[in-house]
Amino acid sequence: MTRVIVIGAGISGLRVADLLTAAHIDVLLLESRQRTGGRLHTVSGPTGPVDLGATWFWPHEGRVLSLIDELGLPIHNQHLAGDAVYQDAQRTRRLDGNPIDVPAGRFSLGAQDLAHRLAQRLAPGCLATDRPVLAVSARTDGLRVETGAGALEAEHVVLALPPALAVSRIRFDPALPATLVDLARRTPTWMGSMAKVVAVFDSAFWRDHGLSGAAISHVGPMRELHDMSGPAGRPAALFGFAPLPTADSVAPEPDAIVRQLSALFGPSTPEPVELYIADWRSEPDTSPPDTGVAGDYRTYGHPAWRTAALDGRLHWSATETSSTSPGHIEGALERAETVAARIIDDLNRRNAA
Ligand SMILES: Cc1cc2nc3c(=O)[nH]c(=O)nc-3n(C[C@H](O)[C@H](O)[C@H](O)COP(=O)(O)OP(=O)(O)OC[C@H]3O[C@@H](n4cnc5c(N)ncnc54)[C@H](O)[C@@H]3O)c2cc1C
Known part of the structure; x- marks a missing residue:
């Protein structure tokens, strides 16, 4: 018998396993994908790392900041300088300044770097990828x-x-209480009904025109855009969020993206040298089939997530269960710390008894 099994090697599961390992508790981390990181997903493009999942952390996020510090991760600031663009059905216009972006930090090797570095310091043999959990009894x-x-x-x-x-994916025996199952079903997966579009260019041409890369659009397909360039502008990238609100929503086509970029940043906008369209709604390891359909964001951080089910042995730790920073990396870390502390406490009490 392993003392603790953690289901999911996203940042929350990795941090739980990391903390239990540090406390010398035997832990096994089971991950359905062939990679760790979950919604932290960085691909290596020809010109550098490209984030298809999380992008930022913010100055008030103490847990993210202290892990960055502890692990020595390279970071840089979100580019803010320049004017923003506003698009509605009537016209596209340049705003004076950038009221869209806020000061934020970026992971220079991509957000998944945080996950990779935590995975690297786990004890050998305690992480199994390609291992979807089907049932808990x-x-x-x-x-x-x-x-x-x-x-x-x-x-x-x-x-x-x-x-x-x-x-939706795991069978529980005995069944979890109906109220808890209903709460879980109504809890939207953060960003689970979104496509993240990343367009990489030879250079950050918008900066040369005094633009920040930030835009708001009421037309779409991308509704909100930001500069996502690496340190010193390499790789030069813009990203946008394209909402996919219903079960039959489909991710935008590359042509529609290129047309919208020209409408926002001018007719001399070059063709992207790389274009990524990450459809998180279609990721079976992130979003259940009916994701967001009956979504209710008031379920985030619900007190029920702080009560362990199945006789105090089954704990919830994903970002959606955080009451302080739900949806963010910080929230996933907050829950990981709370759950790990509770388990360490329980196992210590049992050892002492
Ligand atoms: C496009 C996008 C942009 C975002 N932007 C930001 C941002 O800028 N800043 C920020 O702070 N946050 C952002 N987020 C949110 C952030 O990524 C999440 O808060 C965080 O990564 C959640 O971590 P988690 O460990 O709770 O869940 P997840 O990362 O979802 O991890 C869950 C893990 O469980 C695995 N799994 C699923 N089913 C099973 C199974 N049956 N058996 C075993 N394993 C299973 C999955 O493969 C996954 O690895 C963004 C997310 C997305 C998608």
Whole structure:
């Protein structure tokens, strides 16, 4: 029997495993994808790292900042200088200054760097990727976790994946209380009904025209755009959010993106040298099939997420369960710290008894 099994190697699950490892507690982290990081996802483009998931952290986020410091991660500031652009059905106009962006930090090697570095310091053998969890059932002295590759047992299990995904994808025996299942179903997966579009260029041409790269559009397909260039403007990139609100929404086509970029940044806008359209709604490891349909953001940080289910052994730690920074990396870390502390406490009490 492993003492703790953590389901999901996104930043929350990785941090739980990291803290338990530091406390010398035997932990196994099971991840359905072939990579760690979850919604922190950085790809290596020809000109540098490109974030298809999370982009920023903010100056008040103490947990993110102290991990960056501890791990020695390279960071840079979000580019803010220049004018923003506003687009509605009538026209596109340049604003005076940039009222859209706020001061934020960026991970210079991409946000997934944070996940990679935590994964690297786990004990050998305690992380298994390509291992989707199918079921969790109660035993007299613990919980049994079924994966496609066999069953395992643990004293505590942590659900480090979005609650709506957990109840749609994992069978629980005994069944979780109906009110809890209903709460989980109504809890939208943060950014789970969004496409993130990243356009990489030879140079940050918009900066040469005094533009910040920030834009708001009521036309779409991208509704909000920002500069996403690396340090010193390399790689030179813009990113935009294209909402996919309903189950039959489809991610925008490259042609529509290129047309909108020209409308926003001028007819001399060059063709992107790389174009990424990350459709998070279609990611089965992030969004359940009906994601966001009955979404209610008031469920974020609900007190029910702070109560361990199945006799105090099944814990919730994904960002959606945070009451302080739900949706953000900071919230995922906050829950990881709380859940790890609770498990350490419980195991210490049992050891002492
Ligand atoms: C496009 C986008 C932009 C964002 N921008 C920002 C930003 O700028 N700043 C910010 O702070 N946050 C941002 N976020 C949110 C941030 O990425 C999340 O808050 C954070 O990554 C959530 O971490 P998590 O560990 O709670 O969940 P996840 O990262 O979703 O991790 C859950 C893990 O569980 C795994 N899993 C799923 N099902 C199973 C199963 N059955 N068995 C085993 N494993 C399973 C998944 O593969 C995944 O690795 C953004 C997210 C997206 C998608």
